[in-house]
Amino acid sequence: MEEDIDCRKINGTFLRSHNYVTEADIISTVEFNHTGDLLATGDKGGRVVIFQREQESKSSPHHRGEYNVYSTFQSHEPEFDYLKSLEIEEKINKIRWLPQQNAAHFLLSTNDKTIKLWKISERDKRAEGYNLKEEDGRLRDPSTVTALRVPVLMPMELMVEASPRRIFSNAHTYHINSISVNSDAETYMSADDLRINLWNLEITDRSFNIVDIKPANMEELTEVITAAEFHPNHCNTFVYSSSKGTVRLCDMRAAALCDHHSKLFEEPEDPSNRSFFSEIISSISDVKFSHSGRYMMTRDYLSIKVWDLNMENRPIETYQVHEYLRSKLCSLYENDCIFDKFECAWNGSDSVIMTGSYNNFFRMFDRGTRRDVTLEASRENSKPRAVLKPRRVCAGGSKRKKDEISVDSLDFNRKILHTAWHPAENIIAVAATNNLYIFQDKIN
Amino acid sequence: MFGKGVKRKHTEVSEDDEETKVGRSRQAPEEDEETERRKRTDDAEKGIIKGLANEEEIPRVVVCGDEVPYHDYAAQRQRVLGLSLGKLQMCRGRSELCLRSYVLITGTLRLIQEELRCEGSQRPVLPPWFGVPVTAADCEDSNRQSPSLVNRGASLPTAHLDAGDGLLPSILPETSLLRASLSQESAVSRLKLEPRLLCTENIPSSANGVRDLRAGSSATEDAQAKLAEARNPTDLLLSGFELPDTPVLLQDLCLDDDFTDIDTTMCDFDLFAPAVLASSRSSVSQVASVPSPGVPSTHAPPPIEEWSSRSLPSACGSVTSSGQQFKTDLSELDHIMEVLVGS
Numbered sequence: 128m129e130e131d132i133d134c135r136k137i138n139g140t141f142l143r144s145h146n147y148v149t150e151a152d153i154i155s156t157v158e159f160n161h162t163g164d165l166l167a168t169g170d171k172g173g174r175v176v177i178f179q180r181e182q183e184s185k186s187s188p189h190h191r192g193e194y195n196v197y198s199t200f201q202s203h204e205p206e207f208d209y210l211k212s213l214e215i216e217e218k219i220n221k222i223r224w225l226p227q228q229n230a231a232h233f234l235l236s237t238n239d240k241t242i243k244l245w246k247i248s249e250r251d252k253r254a255e256g257y258n259l260k261e262e263d264g265r266l267r268d269p270s271t272v273t274a275l276r277v278p279v280l281m282p283m284e285l286m287v288e289a290s291p292r293r294i295f296s297n298a299h300t301y302h303i304n305s306i307s308v309n310s311d312a313e314t315y316m317s318a319d320d321l322r323i324n325l326w327n328l329e330i331t332d333r334s335f336n337i338v339d340i341k342p343a344n345m346e347e348l349t350e351v352i353t354a355a356e357f358h359p360n361h362c363n364t365f366v367y368s369s370s371k372g373t374v375r376l377c378d379m380r381a382a383a384l385c386d387h388h389s390k391l392f393e394e395p396e397d398p399s400n401r402s403f404f405s406e407i408i409s410s411i412s413d414v415k416f417s418h419s420g421r422y423m424m425t426r427d428y429l430s431i432k433v434w435d436l437n438m439e440n441r442p443i444e445t446y447q448v449h450e451y452l453r454s455k456l457c458s459l460y461e462n463d464c465i466f467d468k469f470e471c472a473w474n475g476s477d478s479v480i481m482t483g484s485y486n487n488f489f490r491m492f493d494r495g496t497r498r499d500v501t502l503e504a505s506r507e508n509s510k511p512r513a514v515l516k517p518r519r520v521c522a523g524g525s526k527r528k529k530d531e532i533s534v535d536s537l538d539f540n541r542k543i544l545h546t547a548w549h550p551a552e553n554i555i556a557v558a559a560t561n562n563l564y565i566f567q568d569k570i571n
Numbered sequence: 572m573f574g575k576g577v578k579r580k581h582t583e584v585s586e587d588d589e590e591t592k593v594g595r596s597r598q599a600p601e602e603d604e605e606t607e608r609r610k611r612t613d614d615a616e617k618g619i620i621k622g623l624a625n626e627e628e629i630p631r632v633v634v635c636g637d638e639v640p641y642h643d644y645a646a647q648r649q650r651v652l653g654l655s656l657g658k659l660q661m662c663r664g665r666s667e668l669c670l671r672s673y674v675l676i677t678g679t680l681r682l683i684q685e686e687l688r689c690e691g692s693q694r695p696v697l698p699p700w701f702g703v704p705v706t707a708a709d710c711e712d713s714n715r716q717s718p719s720l721v722n723r724g725a726s727l728p729t730a731h732l733d734a735g736d737g738l739l740p741s742i743l744p745e746t747s748l749l750r751a752s753l754s755q756e757s758a759v760s761r762l763k764l765e766p767r768l769l770c771t772e773n774i775p776s777s778a779n780g781v782r783d784l785r786a787g788s789s790a791t792e793d794a795q796a797k798l799a800e801a802r803n804p805t806d807l808l809l810s811g812f813e814l815p816d817t818p819v820l821l822q823d824l825c826l827d828d829d830f831t832d833i834d835t836t837m838c839d840f841d842l843f844a845p846a847v848l849a850s851s852r853s854s855v856s857q858v859a860s861v862p863s864p865g866v867p868s869t870h871a872p873p874p875i876e877e878w879s880s881r882s883l884p885s886a887c888g889s890v891t892s893s894g895q896q897f898k899t900d901l902s903e904l905d906h907i908m909e910v911l912v913g914s
Contacts, residue, residue: 259762302672320670351671370671401683403651407675457647461654466672 154543154558156251160224160232163549166194166556167234168563169219173203175236175289177247178565179483190556194565198247200289203238215240220239221306223315233292235315239302242317244293244328255285262494273547297333298324305355318355318367325379337365338377349536353468355412365391372409374425376436392425392434394441401527404456404465412468417477418550426471429453431482433493446492446499449484451534464539472548472555483543486532488518504543504557504564515566650685657678 149174157166166178204213217238225233226351233249256278283538301320308315316325316337323338338355341553342348344455351370358364363379375388396405408428416423424442425432429450432442448469459465464485471482483489484501501518521531543560553568630641655676660671 307654348670348674349681351674353671370674403648406678406682410671412674458653460651463658466669466675 134466143525147272149561152561154216154545154563157221157547157556157558157563158224158234159547159549159556160234161226161550162543163551163554165197166565167179167222167236168546168556169202169222169236170561171216171218173201173219173238173339174201174218175200175219175222175234175245177287184195188334188479192567198287198289200245202236202243202245203241206240209433212244220303223306223308225308226312228257228312234307235308237306237317240296240299242295242303242306242326243291244295245289246291247287250286250288251282251284252280254278255281272519275279275533293331295326295331295334298326298517304353307355307357307365309362310360316355316357316365318352319371323352323365323385324353324369324535335383336382337379339384339387342514353411355413356416358420359416365418366414366423368414368425370410371406372411372427374411374414374423375436390436392423392441392442395430400453403461404457407460407465408456409486413470415471415473418475419477424473426464426465426469426473426482428469428471431480431489433480433494444494446480446490448482448490449520451520452468453486454536455523459539462539464542467542468544469542469546472546474548474553477549481546481548481555483546483557485539485542487541487543488520489543489546489557500567503530503542504566506562542571648686651679652683655683 141217151170151174153171154170156167159165160167165178166180169176170174170176175198176196177198178194179354181193181195183192186506189287202219203217207213208215215238219236219238221237225244227233233244233403234242234245234247234279236245255262256276258275258278259269260274261267262408263283269445271560295317299319299322303317303319306317307318308317312328314327316323316336318324318335321339321341322336324334325337326334337353340350345493349371353368353370355365355367358366359447365379366374366376368374372393374392376390376392377385377387381387381389396409411425411427414423421436422433423432423434423436425442426448428450430448431446433444435440446470450470454464471480473480476494479491479493481489481491487504488501489504490499490501497524499519500552502515503518519528519531520537521528521533522560541560543559547556549555555566557564557566658676659673659680662669662676
């Protein structure tokens with residue numbers, strides 16, 4: 128892909144002063160809808176903010192396709208589980224859009240325990256001329272009504288309303304890490320550390336358990352589920368990844384309980400890279416099907432692997448995201464950074480993949496040309512409409528060139544865990560702690 | 572995320588990396604060793620015989636594609652072990668447990684444990700003061716237990732120890748006591764790793780329950796506090812460090828004999844107290860008789876009759892009334908003595 132990228136930042140509710148970051152404003156998930164016109168973000172405070180892309184207008188060509196705030200609502204509130212004396216965080220773990228079927232938009236948002244279906248609808252007309260009601264709402268005395276009239280719809284200022292239509296709760300003992308809408312648009316699944324449940328979007332008081340890896344004796348627990356996703360085209364197929372670096376593909380037609388996988392994707396460990404942290408860094412933090420449904424991508428701590436669904440024993444491509452961290456694993460273990468869960472994203476044509484790293488860097492890999500680029504999302508280094516400059520990190524030991532950053536200077540508090548790519552165009556959304564960056568490809 | 576461990580920038584952290592010496596940055600010293608080795612070979616060819624170079628004797632291990640000296644590898648392993656145990660303890664202290672992190676940390680611990688076991692089976696060590704055949708793994712394991720269990724304020728040294736270290740004798744008795752209690756503990760009941768237990772409510776309550784014991788002995792309180800600390804997911808792993816045929820030391824030790832003069836009658840008894848009272852009377856180690864939090868206690872608070880049978884004021888009353896009774900008795904005794912002596 129071309130390196131010229133037009134960048135623009137979203138200001139507004141996410142801006143805070145430099146040194147102080149409100150915990151509640153930390154963005155925890157980013158997701159485009161199926162057309163790319165809407166971009167939803169969830170944060171640690173349980174809020175969902177939806178951005179809408181402005182329609183192109185001939186009068187202001189420079190403002191082509193900017194994203195502005197469309198709707199903000201509080202999705203989840205902090206709760207308290209009295210039975211276990213546990214606080215349930217309101218942090219939004221995942222947002223998934225439903226395919227649009229009418230004028231309204233629907234999305235699923237989830238925290239650790241509860242999934243909610245939200246309807247986002249617009250109201251831009253108001254009925255005026257009621258017979259029994261005055262304009263200010265006061266009731267009219269029926270005896271004063273002398274003539275009847277038909278109410279007329281008058282335009283009003285656009286109002287975007289978000290209302291919770293379904294609440295799916297009490298189905299997960301452990302923390303929900305993923306939700307995925309089925310291609311049949313009727314069901315969806317939610318995955319926690321040990322179980323995956325299948326829901327019908329209309330039914331909130333019942334769900335089916337389709338995967339259960341909880342051992343009979345919890346002392347023997349060695350593996351948890353880290354991510355799960357439905358196949359984009361085959362409504363019977365889904366995958367789930369584990370903390371041991373394996374991905375299992377399951378077919379719901381085979382059995383009601385899909386404990387036995389149809390395919391197991393696992394790459395044998397490289398013995399030359401063995402260390403105490405081999406298992407930890409092999410833990411898969413995200414799994415995503417390609418849009419075509421032919422491939423899937425897994426993200427572990429140091430690399431991204433692209434798998435062909437027809438080949439289980441090894442990936443077809445492996446990309447090193449930040450190999451220079453391999454010698455620093457002990458320190459990263461000490462400061463808990465080794466447990467960070469990075470997400471990954473495909474572009475619309477499945478030719479480029481993207482993921483985040485530390486120091487507000489994010490990486491893009493072109494699968495066709497095998498070129499990769501490291502870019503930085505920061506206010507200091509990019510003004511609106513400036514072109515992003517590729518960054519380089521030099522591993523310790525070799526001489527540092529000009530404009531390179533040494534591994535020791537990386538800021539491990541500034542990390543990009545959540546990224547999203549527009550389904551059709553070269554527009555990406557990058558969440559850097561409490562800031563949201565949107566980058567567009569400049570096309571003249 | 573658990574563990575608000577300080578996220579340090581790598582400028583601070585790189586010094587640690589130099590200490591552990593794992594990774595590609597350690598090129599220069601190894602090159603020096605290489606040139607020295609070549610020099611020695613040259614000298615040998617010239618007929619000059621020198622002592623064997625140390626670095627030829629040092630076993631080297633491959634980690635992440637680099638060969639590092641074994642003692643560096645062992646040092647890093649020790650560090651990772653300490654970190655892992657520390658994280659698990661921090662995990663337990665928080666209200667919520669991230670299961671994924673827990674599984675990853677315990678996996679790392681298991682890996683280290685397996686390595687230590689393998690090494691232990693290869694190099695048996697017999698410390699003379701022990702009196703019982705013990706492998707290096709046991710020594711290392713018990714030593715490694717002590718840093719983690721000690722962090723709670725007990726006065727045991729927290730030095731990193733290798734087998735054969737001079738500090739070993741002073742550490743061993745305490746760690747033996749702890750290991751004895753742990754092994755008895757694991758024999759008595761296995762903590763069920765249900766999520767609610769992992770997450771909370773039993774652990775603080777059991778810890779409080781144990782700490783509420785006013786058995787009077789600071790040493791036993793420390794041991795029990797350590798048990799409470801250890802009675803968590805870490806405990807299972809620590810008990811996993813022990814070999815099944817671990818000799819149970821200090822079982823006959825009656826710590827209660829030293830503390831019989833302490834008046835515990837006015838103390839607040841809870842579920843665990845009756846066990847303590849019973850044990851103090853039967854001179855069985857208190858440590859063995861404390862039930863685990865996972866097992867519902869079958870002990871009831873001691874009946875009132877038991878208290879009244881011990882010539883104390885029947886109202887388990889205030890200290891002043893018992894004090895007054897005591898003074899009355901003393902004055903009567905004095906009076907009797909005066910009469911007898913005739914003074």
